[in-house]
Amino acid sequence: MTGPEKKVSTGAWKLEPAEEGIAFLVFDLPGEKVNKLSGAVIDDLDRVLDEVAGVESIRALVVCGGKEDSGTFIAGADIAEIRGVTDEQEARAQARRGQAVLGKLASMKAVTIAAIHGNCLGGGAELALACDLRIASDFEKTRIGLPEVQLGILPGFGGTQRLPRLIGLARALPVILTGKPLDVRKALKLGVIDEAAHPASLRESSRELAVRALAGKGKGYRPGFARRSLFMRLLEGSGLGRSYIRSRALKNIQRKTGRHYPAPRRALDSMVDGYGMSLKDGLELEAKLVGALAVSPTCKNLIDIFLTSEAARRGDGSGKKGRGAARAPGEGAMVGLLGAGVMGGGLAALVSLKGYRARLKDISREAISSGYRRIAAILQGRVARRRMKKSEVINFMARVSSSTDYAGFGSAGIVIEAVVEDMEIKKKVLREAETGLGAHVVFASNTSALSVTDLQNAAKRPGRIVGLHFFNPVERMPLVEVIRGSRTTEAALVAVETFARSLGKIPVRCEDAPGFLVNRVLGVYLNEAVRLLAEGYSPEEMDREIRSFGMPMGPLELMDEVGHDVASKVSSILHKGFGERARPPDALSGLGNDPAVLGRKTGRGFYIHGGTGRRRKPKLNTALLAKIGRERGGYRTPYAGLWVKRLIYPMINEAAMALGEEVVATASDVDLAMVFGTGFAPFRGGPLRYADSLGIGAIVETLKGFGESRLAPCERLQELADRDEGFYTPSEPQNG
Ligand SMILES: NC(=O)c1ccc[n+]([C@@H]2O[C@H](COP(=O)([O-])OP(=O)(O)OC[C@H]3O[C@@H](n4cnc5c(N)ncnc54)[C@H](O)[C@@H]3O)[C@@H](O)[C@H]2O)c1
Known part of the structure; x- marks a missing residue:
């Protein structure tokens, strides 16, 4: 930082007047859909914390997010800012600055509470960890996590030090080393948060938590303390025990990420070595390690890929709606699927999971049965991975209906063809299907390499024929190539891109050349x-x-x-x-x-x-x-x-x-x-x-x-x- 320049406030932090000693500090970054912790926002937090410290009457401070729409507490640090840092010393200095401000939060006289609703990730989770207590809304989109290693860095605002000190080293390791966010249930079980509340009463519940803390041990109040076994405490407390924990974690890292991803390895060092040090020394170690990672080509590449994929997911810069717009199907709409094979079955499961209804057509009942078996296997797989409750399978299955003719296709908002890779069959299927489709319905072909322009030759309304090349397994692969045939309209392209995004996919537009892009390469x-x-x-x-x-x-x-x-x-x-x-x-x-x-x-x-x-x-x-x-x-x-x-x-x-x-x-x-x-x-x-x-x-x-x-x-x-x-x-x- 050069010179004592006067910094412009971001206007992100609003300190509400205290009531009965409890004040709310609301984070709402103007002009942004989500709250991000940029350098300027951290500077502002620093100033507002000084202000809080100067108000004697504030005995408890609740930090919460003000983004009702996106439901984010704090989505993380400003990634573009990290991308821009090329000097290791500067990267370290930025980490130290974040640590210092969160350190100020941690050492406030007032009891501090993070009231979390929605995404609480990266720097946001580190801010929550710097508070005395954490309460989260029991809302499906509430996620608490430190995903930094996925971007080639490690949590640099104290996360690698505070999380192990809060929940124990062994429990903290997978949270940081995998970077996978926790849902509320898991966060509660691990002791990352102290309480969960209904989303509608989060504010009230955090106030009650503050009242209880103030009436009890103040900053030492721990309602959600998940006690570790004596054995674990002894293991983590000794240098030898920590070496054992480190060697096990290292094996896991080597198996899962290999030598190309240095971040988990460095995060492990920061956590294990830091655990045996004072917090101050641990934070210094963390800043040193994150500084080196942040300027590495691996980190820059991972951030570039992340930023471009997020932009594609949001649809930044995608084409404008053309005239006579073809429409993307709305929520709950019917998606017509032709072919119940590997791709058709996978697509039926995917669209059903994303809230659509699916109408599946194939030439025989046997083919349809095998499609249903595929859907069931995908859903069961989610149950096995605890991504879904067993009782929900039936609801998703019920969203898929089927037939061996085109009955029911009249209400489809989009039709995806996934029959065998044979142009004559695809043309025949297109001719049959097109007769019953509504005026704005797009017909998308999941062809791997056939010409969309050629397929258009068989169409009554060629403008609405698009290639939509999903990859196998369709429920897991994020990419979809969107192919423009020579007569495809812009409106049809925009409609399928919007639809693909609603399925959580990353659409990439391709011209109609053999193999499009991916299969050609x-x-x-x-x-x-x-x-x-x-x-x-x-x-x-x-x-x-x-x-x-x-x-x-x-x-x-x-x-x-x-x-x-x-x-x-x-x-x-x-x-x-x-x-x-x-x-x-x-x-x-x-x-x-x-x-x-x-x-x-x-x-x-x-x-x-x-x-x-x-x-x-x-x-x-x-x-x-x-x-x-x-x-x-x-x-x-x-x-x-x-x-x-x-x-x-x-x-x-x-x-x-x-x-x-x-x-x-x-x-x-x-x-x-x-x-x-x-x-x-x-x-x-x-x-x-x-x-x-x-x-x-x-x-x-x-x-x-x-x-x-x-x-x-x-x-x-x-x-x-x-x-x-x-x-x-x-x-x-x-x-x-
Ligand atoms: N499997 C992959 O890895 C993959 C990946 C991307 C794209 N694709 C493309 O997706 C399409 C389907 O591939 P797949 O692997 O699911 O094939 P598949 O052989 O598993 O399934 C094709 C289904 O189409 C049905 N079918 C044939 N004629 C039909 C008709 N007239 N009406 C309705 N259904 C009919 C068949 O009975 C069969 O069930 C192909 O164009 C393929 O190139 C496949």
């Missing part, structure tokens, strides 16, 4: 993977190395998941669309011919999968692999960097080509789609941010060095290399 990668096998490299090593690069699975594992039949169908569409350079290797074209060897769904693919026991480690299917490559043991030795150069660089090249052809609008659309559609190493920020980090020139040289026309660098890549620029440097204009 993946197609090149899978082709190369099979070529590498044919060249005699080890399949296991390939998958292992690509996983260690940061992908959720290796390319052969991915092909087993997708299904060899599907993979070879998509690759032949890409071949047809792009010609010789996209020719699949012979071995890949042959895959999918044997109906018993289609990947996980048939138990056999490149690997032999252990039936339903997902935990059983798959073994190599040597019979299939020997037909493509070498016998086990006789593999070629890879040269340094082979896997990344031969598998990831061609993906970058293809993505650059798609961007050059304006299949998507921006480099961040590419990265967003690849991270959320395929799990492309998020800490690398997606393929194009990764390319920038390597330098485009080096990639171009490597691609040229292969001397293969299919791997030749595309025009866009070559231009960037010539200008010594990157996809984001000079910085890319953001959408909208």
Whole structure:
């Protein structure tokens, strides 16, 4: 901070006059939908706390959020501010500043209470932890958590020190190391909050809590104290015990996040080492560790991905409504689903979970029954993961009705087609369905790679035909590609994007090119993977190395998941669309011919999968692999960097080509789609941010060095290399 400049108040904190010694401090950031703790807001809090300290009559202070609409207490620190910090010392100083102000709150003479309604995350949770007591509304959207590690940092305003001191080290570790927010029930059980109240009476209940505290032990009053066992207290209290706790947590971190995500490891150090220190020293350690993390490329990449995905979820910068608007279906509306297979069943479960009704149509009762089994399995899975009560399953199932004809489709607000990937069948289904649909209803095809423009040729109202490419498993994969056919109207695109967002998805707009974006880029990668096998490299090593690069699975594992039949169908569409350079290797074209060897769904693919026991480690299917490559043991030795150069660089090249052809609008659309559609190493920020980090020139040289026309660098890549620029440097204009 330079000079004693007079700071402008954000007007975020309103101190209400005290009644009977109890004052409410309301946080309501003007002009923002949610409350965020920016540097300026923290400065203001500092001033208002001084004011409170100066009023003798205030004996209890209740801090609460003033955002009735969004229902947030505090959504966290201002992430864009963290993104902007590039100097480690500055990052440390910002953490120390936050710690100092929350320290002032913690040491107030008055009893302090956080009254939490809605999201209480990151810096918001740290503020609540700095209060003497916490009460939360028993509201489904109330969530308390410290998700910083998910953005590559750790809680830096005292969270790693105060939470373990409040609830014990062992209980606090998973909260901070996973970053998963707690619901009210769990927060109460762990002792993170002291009480829960009905949302309508939160204010009154916090006042009562203050009255009780003032009548009792004041700042020492602990109604919700969740006592730990003597054993746990002894374990956590000794250096040896803490080493044991650390080693167990470390194993977990290594298993779940590996070496690419340093934040959980540093958060563990901050918590375990800090626990054995004074609070002051622990806070200093925390500031030091967060400072180093905040300026790391991992943190910047994770924040970029987070900010762009949030913008896409909100629809910032998406197109304007066209004339004769097609409408997104309203809440509770009927969604027509054609095809009750893998995708149709998954979509029925998803739309029902999001409050819509679904009408499912397939050609036979058997197909519909198997669709219902899929829906039930998805819902049961949520029950098993405690995301839903068992008793609720029946309600969600009841929202799905079905038929083998188009009865009931007249009331659909949108129709999604998910029948087999065959253009003639899709056209026939479109013609049949279109006759009974209302004037503004959009017909969305979930095709993986077929041309939406071609499908429009069969339509009576082509303007309302859109591609809506969900990914499998549809209830879990966040991405959806929204494809504009040559005659699709802007209104129809906006309607499906709005609908996709209402399902919690991230829509990315694509032009109608073969494979759209994600499958096109993946197609090149899978082709190369099979070529590498044919060249005699080890399949296991390939998958292992690509996983260690940061992908959720290796390319052969991915092909087993997708299904060899599907993979070879998509690759032949890409071949047809792009010609010789996209020719699949012979071995890949042959895959999918044997109906018993289609990947996980048939138990056999490149690997032999252990039936339903997902935990059983798959073994190599040597019979299939020997037909493509070498016998086990006789593999070629890879040269340094082979896997990344031969598998990831061609993906970058293809993505650059798609961007050059304006299949998507921006480099961040590419990265967003690849991270959320395929799990492309998020800490690398997606393929194009990764390319920038390597330098485009080096990639171009490597691609040229292969001397293969299919791997030749595309025009866009070559231009960037010539200008010594990157996809984001000079910085890319953001959408909208
Ligand atoms: N499975 C995936 O991973 C995935 C991912 C994204 C997109 N897709 C696309 O989604 C679509 C469906 O794929 P899937 O995997 O669910 O296929 P699937 O084979 O599991 O299901 C297709 C269903 O369509 C039904 N069907 C066939 N003709 C019909 C008709 N005339 N009317 C109504 N139903 C009919 C079939 O009986 C079957 O139940 C395809 O276009 C596919 O490319 C699939």
